[in-house]
Amino acid sequence: MTYASVKPLTLTLGHLYPDQLNLYGDRGNIMTLQRRCQARGIELRVVGLGIGDALAPDEYDMLFIGGGQDKEQAPVAQDLYELKGIGLWAAVEDDMPVLAVCGGFQLLAHYYRPAEGPDMRGLGVFDAWTIHKGARVARCIGDIALSWNGTTLVGFENHGGRTYLGTAKPLGKVLKGFGNNAEDHTEGAIYRNAYGTYLHGSLLPKNPHFADHLISLALKRKYKEDDDESTIAAFSATNNGQRLEQDTSEDVLAVTTLTKEEATSPSPLTLAPLDDTLEWEAHTYILERLGLHNAATAAIRTHIKQ
Template identity: 50%
Template structure:
């Protein structure tokens, strides 16, 4: 039986809008393949051996939650986490967690929160709150997938040249409501604003993240055993049908 290890960053401070469901989905789709996924919560002040992890999840939170953990993220976890991400650690970050992976987050109150700097993005708080269902079209390997989710953010995230967009926004606001970009990818780091939660609604992305982690741990020859997702895909297609009527 294969084993993977996942670090859940700051679950008490940074896990809103159903984001814990992403960890549940990863664990369950691993279990159905006889892969044991060990989940370790990372709290402020913890000593962490980042080289021991295969996956990391960083959920969303309010500005106040981000302020509580920003110093710990940079000063205590920063060096080890940066090195692990450079070495191919697979990470999914949502909303507030996504923002803190960038260079900085300038809140609507004018407070500048420095980020980890592992994604070439920065975020500026705005007065308009961008709320609603969202569809982002992306490529996962050779497969084109339309991801569904729910966004709720006032921060507007802008990309530098060092990242590529996760995908193209078909419905919703996306990262900033201006350029049609939804999320960012660099190495095995995936960040976006899709709550709801993201992975139970999109098993294709769940399996893609598990596959990346398996290949890093056990070698590029390791493939992911196919797994049925009939009910999940039916739910996904139902939402896409409702949201993409204007594309018909």
């Protein structure tokens, strides 16, 4: 393990349609990203992109789009397709991390067919489509847990639309809850570093490992070509908001330098750990409440220091 001085790390997150798609506490996802970056001395700048604003992909390192009601999605769908679509597609193909929740997830698929009115055309980032079967069919509401990357994700879902995947890879397999359509046990979709999901604003607060996954992907993408002898500096731990750049003990790792080969590998970089005891207690509480006791025990053993 080698250590080096840290250059200031900065990221810019584009928040699409913050005024239109703002239901169910989805701002909690952005607040979590900000807090976890700040705790490591990383500056995360959040820029709102509303209707009429162009999306220049080279100005951002991450993108987020939340959920809203059907009546709010129609003008968003038109703006997304006609104005922001080219920039968003370019960002996705360049492996920019994108998190799309509920309505945002639906609009990044091929189309959304509401209970009433014409179809809303999506961007087709995800090979998927969504159909709302009308008021007579119960909404998918409640806590949800799914398997992801050898562990679990938990959250809260509230959607009337049913999403069906074509060739898209799901984000995870539903352990308890409804997921994409309450039929095939899939939840969400993945394309490159774009993630669609029905898990709302409790997603990142209760899943710190997924939040860090997005942050590390963004940092790796931005800093993969470092000017200092082809190395890339990973991320400092903090103590009461102060950077620990001199301490090289294992529990307060300041900086890890990677070779150029490591820096350009497909796996995300490893962030310095934070004290996530409360987050994992909230995570395991949802698992216990859903009756997933073995998964809760596994989460405690893996993530909460004894």
